[in-house]
Amino acid sequence: MSRFRIFSVWNIVFVMAIVVLFLLVVYPMGSIFQASLLSAETGEFTWDNYLSVFTTKFYRRCLWNSFFLSALATVFSVIIGVPFAFLTTRYKLPHASLLKTLGTLPLILPTFIGAEAWLLLLGRNGILTQFFHSIGLNTPSIYGWQGVVLVYTLQFFPFVFLMVSAAINSVDRSLEESARNLGASPWRVFRTVTLPVVTPSIASGALIVFCMSIENFGVPTIIGNDYKVLAEQAYSEFVSEMGGNPSMAGALSTVLVIITLALTVLQKVFVERKSYSMSALRPPEILPLSKWKTRFAWLYCAGLVFVSLAPFLVVLVAAVTKTNGPVMYYGQFSLDNLAIALQSAPRPILNSFFLSTLATIIGMFFGMAVSYIVVRRRGWSGYTLDLVMMLPLVIAGSVLGIALAATYNSGPVVLTGTWVILVLAYFVRKTPFSVKTTSALLHQIDASVEEASINLGVPPLRSFLKVVVPVMLPGIISGAIIMWVTTLAELSSTIVLYYGPWSTMTVQVFQYIGSGDFGPASAYGAILILSVIIPLFLLNKFLGRDPMQSL
Amino acid sequence: MVIELKNIVKRFGQNTVVNHVDLTIGDGEFFTLLGPSGCGKTTLLRMIAGFNDPDEGDILFGGESILHLPAHKRDTGMVFQNYALFPHMSVEENVAYGLRARGIKGKEVKDRVREVLESVQLADFASRYPRQLSGGQQQRVALARALVIRPRVLLCDEPLSNLDAKLRVSMREEIRRIQQNLGITTVYVTHDQEEAMAVSDRIAIFYAGHLQQVASPADIYFTPANRFTAEFMGSCNILETQCTAYDEATGMATAVAGGVEFRFLSKGAVVGESLPIMLRPDWIEAATADSQNVFPGVVRERMFLGDSVVYQVEALGRTLRVDMSSVNRDRMLNPGDAVALSFAPESPVTVRK
Numbered sequence: 001m002s003r004f005r006i007f008s009v010w011n012i013v014f015v016m017a018i019v020v021l022f023l024l025v026v027y028p029m030g031s032i033f034q035a036s037l038l039s040a041e042t043g044e045f046t047w048d049n050y051l052s053v054f055t056t057k058f059y060r061r062c063l064w065n066s067f068f069l070s071a072l073a074t075v076f077s078v079i080i081g082v083p084f085a086f087l088t089t090r091y092k093l094p095h096a097s098l099l100k101t102l103g104t105l106p107l108i109l110p111t112f113i114g115a116e117a118w119l120l121l122l123g124r125n126g127i128l129t130q131f132f133h134s135i136g137l138n139t140p141s142i143y144g145w146q147g148v149v150l151v152y153t154l155q156f157f158p159f160v161f162l163m164v165s166a167a168i169n170s171v172d173r174s175l176e177e178s179a180r181n182l183g184a185s186p187w188r189v190f191r192t193v194t195l196p197v198v199t200p201s202i203a204s205g206a207l208i209v210f211c212m213s214i215e216n217f218g219v220p221t222i223i224g225n226d227y228k229v230l231a232e233q234a235y236s237e238f239v240s241e242m243g244g245n246p247s248m249a250g251a252l253s254t255v256l257v258i259i260t261l262a263l264t265v266l267q268k269v270f271v272e273r274k275s276y277s278m279s280a281l282r283p284p285e286i287l288p289l290s291k292w293k294t295r296f297a298w299l300y301c302a303g304l305v306f307v308s309l310a311p312f313l314v315v316l317v318a319a320v321t322k323t324n325g326p327v328m329y330y331g332q333f334s335l336d337n338l339a340i341a342l343q344s345a346p347r348p349i350l351n352s353f354f355l356s357t358l359a360t361i362i363g364m365f366f367g368m369a370v371s372y373i374v375v376r377r378r379g380w381s382g383y384t385l386d387l388v389m390m391l392p393l394v395i396a397g398s399v400l401g402i403a404l405a406a407t408y409n410s411g412p413v414v415l416t417g418t419w420v421i422l423v424l425a426y427f428v429r430k431t432p433f434s435v436k437t438t439s440a441l442l443h444q445i446d447a448s449v450e451e452a453s454i455n456l457g458v459p460p461l462r463s464f465l466k467v468v469v470p471v472m473l474p475g476i477i478s479g480a481i482i483m484w485v486t487t488l489a490e491l492s493s494t495i496v497l498y499y500g501p502w503s504t505m506t507v508q509v510f511q512y513i514g515s516g517d518f519g520p521a522s523a524y525g526a527i528l529i530l531s532v533i534i535p536l537f538l539l540n541k542f543l544g545r546d547p548m549q550s551l
Numbered sequence: 552m553v554i555e556l557k558n559i560v561k562r563f564g565q566n567t568v569v570n571h572v573d574l575t576i577g578d579g580e581f582f583t584l585l586g587p588s589g590c591g592k593t594t595l596l597r598m599i600a601g602f603n604d605p606d607e608g609d610i611l612f613g614g615e616s617i618l619h620l621p622a623h624k625r626d627t628g629m630v631f632q633n634y635a636l637f638p639h640m641s642v643e644e645n646v647a648y649g650l651r652a653r654g655i656k657g658k659e660v661k662d663r664v665r666e667v668l669e670s671v672q673l674a675d676f677a678s679r680y681p682r683q684l685s686g687g688q689q690q691r692v693a694l695a696r697a698l699v700i701r702p703r704v705l706l707c708d709e710p711l712s713n714l715d716a717k718l719r720v721s722m723r724e725e726i727r728r729i730q731q732n733l734g735i736t737t738v739y740v741t742h743d744q745e746e747a748m749a750v751s752d753r754i755a756i757f758y759a760g761h762l763q764q765v766a767s768p769a770d771i772y773f774t775p776a777n778r779f780t781a782e783f784m785g786s787c788n789i790l791e792t793q794c795t796a797y798d799e800a801t802g803m804a805t806a807v808a809g810g811v812e813f814r815f816l817s818k819g820a821v822v823g824e825s826l827p828i829m830l831r832p833d834w835i836e837a838a839t840a841d842s843q844n845v846f847p848g849v850v851r852e853r854m855f856l857g858d859s860v861v862y863q864v865e866a867l868g869r870t871l872r873v874d875m876s877s878v879n880r881d882r883m884l885n886p887g888d889a890v891a892l893s894f895a896p897e898s899p900v901t902v903r904k
Contacts, residue, residue, distance in 0.1 A: 445638075446633055446635060448631040448632070448633060448635035449635045449636070449637060449638075451600075451602055451622070451629070451631070451635065452629065452631055452635035452636075452637075452693075452696075453637070453648065454601075454602075454622045454623045455600055455622060455623070455625075455627060455628070455629040455697075456623075456628075456648055456649030456652055456696070456697075456700060457623050457624070457626070457649055457652035457653055457700065458623055458648075458652045459621070459623050460621075460622075460623070463623070467637055470639045471638060471639055
């Protein structure tokens with residue numbers, strides 16, 4: 001009775017949230033799954049589409065390529081991310097906090113711009129390629145799987161770094177101290193206490209890297225050349241309307257989702273059970289290193305940050321450089337490219353800002369309500385909502401785009417070919433971030449704080465607004481900014497869902513790279529990079545928060 | 552404000568956490584719900600506050616059912632275990648919160664906040680934020696915030712459990728003093744039996760969703776209704792005896808335990824039945840010449856607590872806890888000492904359940 005009364009407002013919100021998520025995630029995914037079970041020619045039930053994923057040489061190749069790229073990127077991310085986390089978190093390094101902030105930056109920067117940047121450096125007309133060529137050296141080719149793995153590794157290693165660094169800080173100092181007290185040497189302490197406690201977080205970080213890699217669409221398309229992957233092929237099958245095969249697109253999409261879903265479930269079952277996070281009272285001591293070790297460690301960390309961020313600087317430079325197709329005249333300043341972007345074709349820029357802002361506003365309120373229900377409502381209802389809300393995280397952008405486009409293509413509500421479907425796709429793909437940052441804070445507010453407000457005579461909904469929302473506010477703002485910047489940078493679902501006048505900056509960059517026009521591509525890319533970095537910088541400066549830390 | 556709980560039942564899934572509870576709490580009474588964790592006492596308190604509703608039964612304030620009122624209209628002042636102060640508001644704003652919710656404005660808010668903060672000795676801390684206060688100060692803000700609205704009843708959910716031992720003692724005295732000054736009906740939840748005895752007019756002992764005994768602290772201590780109550784309220788020795796004779800006129804039973812014959816008051820004893828009797832550790836004394844119920848024992852352990860000494864004595868085939876005053880240092884016993892113990896025939900309480 002009272003649960004009914006106290007939550008009557010929240011019951012309505014809960015039902016609304018479930019309906020929205022059903023229409024935007026569950027139902028569309030169900031329809032492409034259904035499509036994948038039908039023959040493209042006869043419309044009858046068949047397993048053939050799945051069979052051909054595993055038997056047709058080309059599709060099998062795509063599947064293997066996806067695995068191979070993602071596995072390599074994961075291994076490399078762990079290899080470079082774990083030392084970075086330990087060095088910046090446990091040891092006294094000059095400007096450690098700056099290194100940490102810069103170290104998280106790559107994961108918010110658009111990956112396809114990273115790919116473009118490496119083309120500018122090591123592509124056929126790349127600045128480094130030409131430099132080495134002029135001194136008689138040949139650089140290894142950036143095209144193909146090497147380039148893709150390089151870009152993934154440099155952009156996704158921060159996930160490993162963030163997870164591990166959080167785990168290090170959540171282990172109370174007394175744990176290592178008691179190991180020392182029991183007679184273990186420092187190395188033994190590290191091997192038997194510190195590392196095992198941190199291992200689950202390495203696995204969690206690795207899982208994110210793997211999922212981000214396997215669902216990525218832009219990077220393999222831009223520098224993979226003939227190295228085709230699943231996410232790319234599902235899109236090709238879907239868009240090539242003439243020879244295209246919607247059933248095949250459905251089957252490829254389903255396989256992709258099953259891979260990420262299965263890994264996530266495995267992680268939940270085996271890793272999270274082993275997670276030892278304690279509410280650390282005293283985080284581990286930050287240890288000084290000897291002079292040479294400090295230099296070496298600093299060089300490693302700063303070098304890694306430099307290598308992962310410098311390519312983006314090249315894009316900024318390229319944006320104001322005279323170009324002719326793929327040929328860049330470095331040193332010759334020119335505003336032509338920016339003029340194209342800002343004057344001749346400003347519409348994509350405005351589109352990007354409009355769509356992102358709208359999706360963010362909707363997602364902010366939706367995320368606030370959902371995280372409240374998820375944190376406060378134990379039992380099946382909160383659990384279900386959490387599960388459905390987080391589902392888009394394991395669905396590749398291109399797959400969700402295909403699902404939405406196919407579902408709302410006909411029937412009572414036709415959204416395909418409108419800007420609304422872009423907003424809905426962004427909203428559903430990015431709101432999980434808002435839910436995460438908000439619930440992280442909400443977990444820290446005991447339910448009794450709200451009950452105290454109700455007890456003092458303020459009705460439930462107003463109590464929520466007066467007491468809970470102000471405390472959640474930093475999380476809401478961080479979440480909104482992450483949503484906004486990642487939506488601006490969203491390529492994979494946009495490329496499936498946009499139509500003519502609703503092209504975005506990301507689509508522009510992608511298409512200009514495709515046609516070899518690196519000048520305009522860099523101009524849009526530069527605007528995109530700045531639009532992403534400036535809000536993060538402001539947030540860091542004024543709220544003193546690094547929003548990526550709370551993910 | 553008289554609070555009546557009538558036949559309250561509360562289930563969470565398969566668990567019945569409150570099982571047919573009937574209680575009447577008098578106007579101005581300091582009433583404590585005491586029991587181990589998970590016994591249902593907090594659930595009962597939350598039902599009075601309106602955060603949970605009973606599955607069966609009724610709750611009445613001053614003769615009127617309040618079940619139809621949502622939590623924010625019940626006009627109860629609640630002090631939470633973790634204080635539940637609003638972290639983004641100063642002390643002053645925290646205390647004024649309930650007043651503003653009642654539409655009170657301007658000078659009256661200011662005056663009442665100042666007045667209540669003075670009564671908890673926090674007038675100088677009005678502009679501080681909760682994180683800048685010590686645990687004891689936060690606790691007093693929580694109390695002030697609950698009292699300033701002049702609620703019909705004050706509800707306290709283990710308000711002192713997060714404080715250190717010394718502060719707990721001084722705070723419970725303060726709560727009792729304030730409660731007496733205001734004469735406000737108070738329902739207080741705790742698992743600390745000493746705290747319950749110190750502050751309460753009456754105590755309800757709760758276990759597994761059932762009321763075990765409702766009585767004044769002294770009544771519960773001296774005449775516990777059953778074994779659980781006896782063991783929960785203070786320490787005790789339970790001695791299993793076998794009744795061999797019973798004198799209807801005096802109510803005196805004769806019973807045997809460990810080969811020794813005892814005579815003690817146990818109304819309604821039946822010859823042949825086993826009579827479990829409860830003896831508080833300080834009801835057992837060193838025997839003197841005119842003592843009754845004398846039995847031998849050997850001291851096994853001694854624990855010196857300052858004002859008293861706790862001995863573990865092997866006697867009657869078991870180990871008994873015996874507390875003695877430490878007034879005479881020379882008379883302290885040592886482990887290994889043989890000792891003759893006794894208890895008065897009026898002391899033991901028969902605890903059949």
